[in-house]
Amino acid sequence: xxxLDNSATTYPKPTCVYEALDYANRNLAFNAxxxxxxxxxxxxxxxxxxxxxIASFVKxxxxxxxFVSSATEALNLIILGLHLEDGDCVYISPFEHNAIVxxxxxxxxxxxxxxxxxxxNTETWEPNLPKIEEMFSIKNPKAIFISQLSNVTGLLIxxxxxxxxxxxxxCVTILDSAQSFGIKNPNLDNVDxxxxxxxxxxxxxxxxxxxxxxxxxxxxxxxxxxxxxxxxNHNMPDxxxxxxxxxxxxxxxxxxxxxxxxxxxxxxxxxxEEELTKYLIKSLSSLKKIIVYKPSDxxxxxxxxxxxxxxxxxxDVATILNDEFEIATRSGYHCSPxxxxxxxxxxxxGTVRISLxxxxxxxxxxxxxxxxxxx
Amino acid sequence: xxxLDNSATTYPKPTCVYEALDYANRNLAFNAxxxxxxxxxxxxxxxxxxxxxIASFVKxxxxxxxFVSSATEALNLIILGLHLEDGDCVYISPFEHNAIVxxxxxxxxxxxxxxxxxxxNTETWEPNLPKIEEMFSIKNPKAIFISQLSNVTGLLIxxxxxxxxxxxxxCVTILDSAQSFGIKNPNLDNVDxxxxxxxxxxxxxxxxxxxxxxxxxxxxxxxxxxxxxxxxNHNMPDxxxxxxxxxxxxxxxxxxxxxxxxxxxxxxxxxxEEELTKYLIKSLSSLKKIIVYKPSDxxxxxxxxxxxxxxxxxxDVATILNDEFEIATRSGYHCSPxxxxxxxxxxxxGTVRISLxxxxxxxxxxxxxxxxxxx
Numbered sequence: 001x002x003x004l005d006n007s008a009t010t011y012p013k014p015t016c017v018y019e020a021l022d023y024a025n026r027n028l029a030f031n032a033x034x035x036x037x038x039x040x041x042x043x044x045x046x047x048x049x050x051x052x053x054i055a056s057f058v059k060x061x062x063x064x065x066x067f068v069s070s071a072t073e074a075l076n077l078i079i080l081g082l083h084l085e086d087g088d089c090v091y092i093s094p095f096e097h098n099a100i101v102x103x104x105x106x107x108x109x110x111x112x113x114x115x116x117x118x119x120x121n122t123e124t125w126e127p128n129l130p131k132i133e134e135m136f137s138i139k140n141p142k143a144i145f146i147s148q149l150s151n152v153t154g155l156l157i158x159x160x161x162x163x164x165x166x167x168x169x170x171c172v173t174i175l176d177s178a179q180s181f182g183i184k185n186p187n188l189d190n191v192d193x194x195x196x197x198x199x200x201x202x203x204x205x206x207x208x209x210x211x212x213x214x215x216x217x218x219x220x221x222x223x224x225x226x227x228x229x230x231x232x233n234h235n236m237p238d239x240x241x242x243x244x245x246x247x248x249x250x251x252x253x254x255x256x257x258x259x260x261x262x263x264x265x266x267x268x269x270x271x272x273e274e275e276l277t278k279y280l281i282k283s284l285s286s287l288k289k290i291i292v293y294k295p296s297d298x299x300x301x302x303x304x305x306x307x308x309x310x311x312x313x314x315x316d317v318a319t320i321l322n323d324e325f326e327i328a329t330r331s332g333y334h335c336s337p338x339x340x341x342x343x344x345x346x347x348x349x350g351t352v353r354i355s356l357x358x359x360x361x362x363x364x365x366x367x368x369x370x371x372x373x374x375x
Numbered sequence: 376x377x378x379l380d381n382s383a384t385t386y387p388k389p390t391c392v393y394e395a396l397d398y399a400n401r402n403l404a405f406n407a408x409x410x411x412x413x414x415x416x417x418x419x420x421x422x423x424x425x426x427x428x429i430a431s432f433v434k435x436x437x438x439x440x441x442f443v444s445s446a447t448e449a450l451n452l453i454i455l456g457l458h459l460e461d462g463d464c465v466y467i468s469p470f471e472h473n474a475i476v477x478x479x480x481x482x483x484x485x486x487x488x489x490x491x492x493x494x495x496n497t498e499t500w501e502p503n504l505p506k507i508e509e510m511f512s513i514k515n516p517k518a519i520f521i522s523q524l525s526n527v528t529g530l531l532i533x534x535x536x537x538x539x540x541x542x543x544x545x546c547v548t549i550l551d552s553a554q555s556f557g558i559k560n561p562n563l564d565n566v567d568x569x570x571x572x573x574x575x576x577x578x579x580x581x582x583x584x585x586x587x588x589x590x591x592x593x594x595x596x597x598x599x600x601x602x603x604x605x606x607x608n609h610n611m612p613d614x615x616x617x618x619x620x621x622x623x624x625x626x627x628x629x630x631x632x633x634x635x636x637x638x639x640x641x642x643x644x645x646x647x648e649e650e651l652t653k654y655l656i657k658s659l660s661s662l663k664k665i666i667v668y669k670p671s672d673x674x675x676x677x678x679x680x681x682x683x684x685x686x687x688x689x690x691d692v693a694t695i696l697n698d699e700f701e702i703a704t705r706s707g708y709h710c711s712p713x714x715x716x717x718x719x720x721x722x723x724x725g726t727v728r729i730s731l732x733x734x735x736x737x738x739x740x741x742x743x744x745x746x747x748x749x750x
Contacts (some may be wrong), residue, residue: 001414008406008415009623025580031383036693036702039376040383061638069444071584072600072622080597098606099622105609167565181549199623205400207444207582207627222455222597224477225447226710229723231473234712247447247474248574250581311576318411328412335601337609350606 002327002364006206006357007151007179007304009199020259021205024252032249033228043251057185064212067254071178071197071209072099077244078174078193079103081219086112088142093118093157094342095150098335100176113347117338125155127162141171149180152351153293154304155178163190182264184302198253200207203260207253216243269358271358273303276356280305283369293351306351309375314348325371329354377702377739381732382526382554382679394635396580399627408603409625425633427690432560439587440631441616444552444568446572446584447474452619453549453568454478456594461487463517468493468532469717470525470628473710475551492713500670502537507667517548523561524554527711528668529679538565559677573628578635582628591618644733648678651731655680658744668718681726684750687722700746704729
């Protein structure tokens with residue numbers, strides 16, 4: 001199998017991560033912070049060390065890093081935890097994923113928020129900043145959600161400029177870094193909450209993700225439960241990452257993340273992905289009947305490229321690639337409801353998406369191109 | 376190390392579970408239901424097979440089984456998802472854990488619910504049914520939460536009679552089976568939502584737990600996100616387990632659970648635990664200066680026994696057991712705020728808790744007793 005669905009989950013992981021997960025399952029899988037015994041305390045230390053390792057990617061403080069089970073959970077805790085009220089305006093980019101869109105619409109069932117889509121130029125894929133400033137001045141932003149890297153198009157979205165404008169309105173800024181954290185690390189200067197996913201660009205396993213923030217105390221508690229301390233208190237802690245961490249920590253997944261984050265620091269996956277992305281775009285663009293979705297400046301894409309083949313629905317192409325060539329890609333809407341209107345891919349029922357990882361090669365791309373030529 | 380903290384998480388797991396987790400990390404860790412390729416479809420099939428395996432413990436239908444990341448998450452989704460309104464009365468047993476108590480008090484910050492504790496006899500530890508009937512008739516129960524097995528005392532709580540009475544009031548019944556599912560399987564006749572935890576009595580890993588219910592459609596959606604289907608719809612599905620399943624499924628943990636549930640069906644862990652529990656109670660009761668917390672009928676306890684030593688705080692005993700004897704126990708309040716008043720253990724700052732697992736032996740208990748004699 002040639003695996004080209006690394007945005008869904010990176011595969012394979014580095015060998016050291018598999019070894020770490022196996023070791024942790026057999027030797028470290030105790031309940032951190034809940035026992036007065038050595039291996040439980042050891043688990044707590046591993047969690048602290050992993051907070052430090054994640055924080056170091058973005059020069060944050062370890063105490064800003066929380067761990068939850070998935071980026072979806074992290075985004076739900078933020079969205080439902082913000083003190084949004086009737087009439088508040090929330091902005092998202094057209095590239096956002098259902099991990100943001102659905103919780104916002106879930107909230108909208110109870111609170112009359114307005115969900116507005118930021119205008120982006122369909123040629124350059126750049127934010128239309130003057131128009132955004134105008135929108136903000138008319139309908140002040142209460143919260144804004146942007147993905148650092150679009151899971152459908154591979155676009156590195158210019159969140160920095162948008163967040164800088166947002167901050168003039170005392171707006172809460174949320175950066176979804178699920179597709180990039182660890183590889184292309186964000187600048188958190190104007191970011192209130194940054195979300196990362198262990199099993200994607202961080203090359204760890206399912207079961208761990210988290211938030212980097214100085215502002216946990218500003219979130220309402222949504223999920224609560226035992227946290228091994230202060231058992232007689234019916235409330236979660238007032239501040240710090242523990243405010244949103246309830247239930248037994250997944251120490252095995254956290255130890256895997258510690259291992260993978262060390263591996264990432266010693267391997268230039270960014271350079272590898274940049275090179276392969278350029279090669280992929282160039283190779284796809286050379287084919288007839290292929291529509292490659294890209295902005296005028298292709299250097300804004302990283303690791304992910306979407307395309308379609310004239311005369312085929314996206315699902316049909318992915319099915320042929322799997323059945324006839326053992327090439328694993330993803331097709332359809334990719335849980336991103338608004339981007340297909342933006343790139344005009346609805347007539348293909350979405351896109352065929354190629355998402356690259358640390359272990360893909362030029363040969364993988366050559367084989368994909370060879371397969372596509374047969375269509 | 377002698378590990379006597381199996382209620383926090385069972386350790387060790389069966390060898391076949393470690394092997395399954397390692398195999399799954401290396402070979403099955405794809406994103407189920409999100410790709411048009413073979414290994415993604417294989418992941419979906421494993422999830423369906425695991426639903427069947429879990430359902431078979433309680434003769435339920437596979438489509439009643441949902442998977443989430445932890446029992447704490449499951450209970451939060453239920454508690455916040457119930458359509459509770461101002462003035463509603465919710466009942467809990469005095470044995471409930473903060474995975475239930477804290478979400479209820481979190482909800483109480485927004486909705487004026489009344490949280491009432493069911494009366495239990497302090498000698499027999501049986502529910503006071505006439506008094507419960509009287510309470511229900513005065514303050515009708517809207518929802519009731521009972522643990523099948525108390526995480527502090529090891530009591531098998533008589534939920535069946537209480538739920539039968541509750542059902543006269545069209546009350547929603549929630550059984551927390553985190554400490555027993557897989558070993559001592561519940562009767563779900565009057566249970567609307569049953570919660571299980573993979574990493575405890577089911578001998579799987581962290582990262583998977585779930586709910587068994589016919590009534591997902593009656594829950595408000597709390598957590599939402601991508602689920603690989605119907606991407607253009609901003610809402611979660613109307614019914615079925617998928618209503619509460621969002622984000623990438625933890626296929627590795629689910630495959631571990633499939634493996635462990637098969638192992639449990641071939642190993643009589645219940646008989647082993649019943650025998651060891653009796654031996655533990657008998658051995659502890661023979662010691663001077665030891666207060667064993669137990670009901671008049673000790674056969675109501677399974678796998679867990681709490682005690683204290685006269686003249687010591689519970690934490691001090693656990694620390695000595697760890698530091699001097701390498702015996703891992705848990706002390707304190709165990710995330711259960713109300714039980715310590717019931718058993719009168721607050722003066723010891725909680726209890727020392729012994730919780731047994733499939734791999735404990737009579738010799739483990741003998742060594743514990745020997746250590747306690749030195750105090």
